[in-house]
Amino acid sequence: MSSNSYACPATFIPPSELLPWLNAEGSLTAVLEKRAGQPLRVERSFEGFRPLTLQQKRQLGLQGSMLNRPLLAWIREVQLYGNDEQPWVEAQSIFPLSTLKGNARRLQQLKGTPIGYVLFKRRRTLPNQRFISHTDAGWQRQTRYDWYGRTLMISETFLPAFLANDA
Numbered sequence: 001m002s003s004n005s006y007a008c009p010a011t012f013i014p015p016s017e018l019l020p021w022l023n024a025e026g027s028l029t030a031v032l033e034k035r036a037g038q039p040l041r042v043e044r045s046f047e048g049f050r051p052l053t054l055q056q057k058r059q060l061g062l063q064g065s066m067l068n069r070p071l072l073a074w075i076r077e078v079q080l081y082g083n084d085e086q087p088w089v090e091a092q093s094i095f096p097l098s099t100l101k102g103n104a105r106r107l108q109q110l111k112g113t114p115i116g117y118v119l120f121k122r123r124r125t126l127p128n129q130r131f132i133s134h135t136d137a138g139w140q141r142q143t144r145y146d147w148y149g150r151t152l153m154i155s156e157t158f159l160p161a162f163l164a165n166d167a
């Protein structure tokens with residue numbers, strides 16, 4: 001009797017050494033800095049307002065008529081450097097305007113300060129929903145955080161240099 005075994009292609013399963021990073025709770029900045037033995041260097045490639053795509057609205061949990069309305073958000077795109085000339089992580093953060101109220105406005109003035117310093121200043125972890133996927137740039141985690149009742153979405157892609165540095 002033949003038995004079919006459908007081995008899942010390796011590309012659908014993250015490498016085991018990446019799993020603790022893809023699933024890390026709390027600040028990724030904190031664990032990256034521990035691994036680097038030095039503060040992260042944040043290189044910004046974009047910061048500013050952009051209209052959200054339908055997919056981004058869905059990822060933020062919007063539904064119904066909110067999906068059809070144009071919606072602006074503050075977007076931050078960075079490369080994070082540990083102790084390497086090559087970046088370890090590429091990240092995109094999405095802050096809907098409703099999130100940027102009160103003292104959260106400082107999320108628009110971070111410059112080279114990692115978001116994690118602000119996000120996890122008072123709490124080691126935050127309620128979140130996480131989606132892990134494989135992209136052309138590398139394995140990615142997309143995390144929708146509930147930050148004191150405000151929603152924000154952070155996508156982090158682990159670049160080849162991160163695994164190559166697996167000290």
Ligand SMILES: C=C(O[C@@H]1C=C(C(=O)O)C=C[C@H]1O)C(=O)O
Pocket residue numbers: 026027028029030042076078080089091092093113114115116117119154156
């Ligand atoms: C969200 C965090 O901040 C990190 C810093 C980022 C930034 O400064 O733009 C983006 C993604 C994160 O890897 C974190 O520390 O978990």
